[in-house]
Amino acid sequence: MNLFPIDRVRAEFPSLATRDAGRPRVYLDNPAGTQVPRQVIEAVARFFTEDNANLGGSFASSKAADEVFYGAYRALADLLGGQSEREIAIGQSMTALTYTFSRSLGREFRPGDEIILTRMDHEGNISPWLAMAEERGMVVRWLPFDKHSWRIEPHALDEVLSDRTRLLALNYASNLTGSINDVRTLAARAKKTGALVYVDAVQFAPHRLVDAPSLGCDFLTCSAYKIYGPHVGVLWGKEDLLQDMYAYKVRPVPDTLPDRFEVGTPQLELYAATIAAVEYLEWLGQSAAASDSRRSRIESAFAQITAWETALTQRLIDGLLAISGVEIRGISDAAHMEHRVPTVSFTHASRRSAEIASALAQRGIFVWSGHNFALELARSLGLDEEDGVVRIGLAHYNTPQEVDMVVAALADILAEKSNKAPAAARAR
Numbered sequence: 001m002n003l004f005p006i007d008r009v010r011a012e013f014p015s016l017a018t019r020d021a022g023r024p025r026v027y028l029d030n031p032a033g034t035q036v037p038r039q040v041i042e043a044v045a046r047f048f049t050e051d052n053a054n055l056g057g058s059f060a061s062s063k064a065a066d067e068v069f070y071g072a073y074r075a076l077a078d079l080l081g082g083q084s085e086r087e088i089a090i091g092q093s094m095t096a097l098t099y100t101f102s103r104s105l106g107r108e109f110r111p112g113d114e115i116i117l118t119r120m121d122h123e124g125n126i127s128p129w130l131a132m133a134e135e136r137g138m139v140v141r142w143l144p145f146d147k148h149s150w151r152i153e154p155h156a157l158d159e160v161l162s163d164r165t166r167l168l169a170l171n172y173a174s175n176l177t178g179s180i181n182d183v184r185t186l187a188a189r190a191k192k193t194g195a196l197v198y199v200d201a202v203q204f205a206p207h208r209l210v211d212a213p214s215l216g217c218d219f220l221t222c223s224a225y226k227i228y229g230p231h232v233g234v235l236w237g238k239e240d241l242l243q244d245m246y247a248y249k250v251r252p253v254p255d256t257l258p259d260r261f262e263v264g265t266p267q268l269e270l271y272a273a274t275i276a277a278v279e280y281l282e283w284l285g286q287s288a289a290a291s292d293s294r295r296s297r298i299e300s301a302f303a304q305i306t307a308w309e310t311a312l313t314q315r316l317i318d319g320l321l322a323i324s325g326v327e328i329r330g331i332s333d334a335a336h337m338e339h340r341v342p343t344v345s346f347t348h349a350s351r352r353s354a355e356i357a358s359a360l361a362q363r364g365i366f367v368w369s370g371h372n373f374a375l376e377l378a379r380s381l382g383l384d385e386e387d388g389v390v391r392i393g394l395a396h397y398n399t400p401q402e403v404d405m406v407v408a409a410l411a412d413i414l415a416e417k418s419n420k421a422p423a424a425a426r427a428r
């Protein structure tokens with residue numbers, strides 16, 4: 001744990017130094033969006049200073065904008081393990097991309113065809129498919145997660161697969177429980193029936209290395225704003241599928257990849273910031289060898305991030321387990337830390353989640369409460385849907401001291417007797 005350059009990492013993130021009335025902030029709201037390093041902030045300013053033009057012109061600023069545009073695709077291909085920029089689509093958000101792709105894919109589906117959705121996913125990987133199923137007269141089959149392992153078990157998938165299954169949409173890691181699914185095994189089972197596999201890696205990608213092509217899925221999505229970058233959504237897809245499927249685009253846009261999924265003028269300043277977020281990871285993963293590839297630097301960054309975060313997670317879980325009345329809603333066994341990301345949610349036996357989150361906020365500790373858009377998951381656990389859980393989400397710039405602070409604050413808050421009426425739910 002000591003080898004991780006935590007002080008140098010924190011120095012890269014200007015927002016970590018922000019104070020409210022002299023008190024430092026403890027950012028544990030990371031699953032809803034991470035803070036960004038200095039170079040991401042500077043990239044936006046640099047774009048507007050030097051590169052601000054539309055695409056495809058012969059003058060200097062437009063050539064620079066072209067470089068930013070294609071550079072973002074190349075950087076994201078390296079981030080996700082893709083072979084080329086032709087495997088990447090960029091959109092407003094993961095949810096917006098999923099609406100777009102569900103609309104395109106739905107054109108190929110027929111009434112009576114089946115799709116499988118999970119009770120573990122964020123609405124971003126559920127609502128678009130429900131709309132598609134309704135429009136196409138498709139049958140929705142629900143895939144439960146196991147309430148002991150907190151993961152989707154392959155036998156449960158087998159029970160809902162059929163020769164009419166056209167698509168399986170599932171997450172890589174849950175935004176509420178933090179558990180990681182064995183996507184490789186699940187995708188292989190779905191592929192035997194010929195189904196397409198669409199993976200939501202939004203909560204996995206900030207914490208672990210993604211190697212999309214090796215998972216056996218067809219599409220994988222994530223959000224740059226959860227990976228220390230700007231507010232854009234990203235999709236990796238198999239090149240032949242991306243080239244052959246219907247693209248909702250205006251006629252003059254080239255029908256070639258990666259352009260064919262661009263709708264209107266891209267948010268180029270955010271593309272510049274996306275490149276910078278990947279460069280930050282490269283900085284973290286740099287080694288002495290000048291011959292390193294970008295991908296190998298990204299791999300090295302995630303090896304460090306995962307090790308640091310795993311130790312922090314264990315510390316957080318140990319602290320939470322020692323507080324009476326706290327029930328962790330997710331994996332807490334030290335032997336299974338590799339099956340979870342550092343997002344730890346809990347409920348309390350007698351206190352409302354919104355009340356706890358608001359008491360932490362008063363102490364400068366930022367966490368979310370509610371169902372966090374994992375509606376089906378909250379329902380499966382029989383939780384008060386709106387009040388949901390308290391979600392503590394770590395990132396690699398968090399410290400053991402911050403973990404100790406939240407644990408101590410919770411011990412204190414939860415020892416106080418509540419004399420408040422239940423706070424209004426403020427789920428996000």
Ligand SMILES: Cc1ncc(COP(=O)(O)O)c(C=O)c1O
Binds near residue numbers: 175200
């Ligand atoms: C697991 C998961 N999937 C999808 C989304 C939606 O991402 P976006 O905000 O980019 O639409 C989120 C956002 O929190 C998420 O946590």
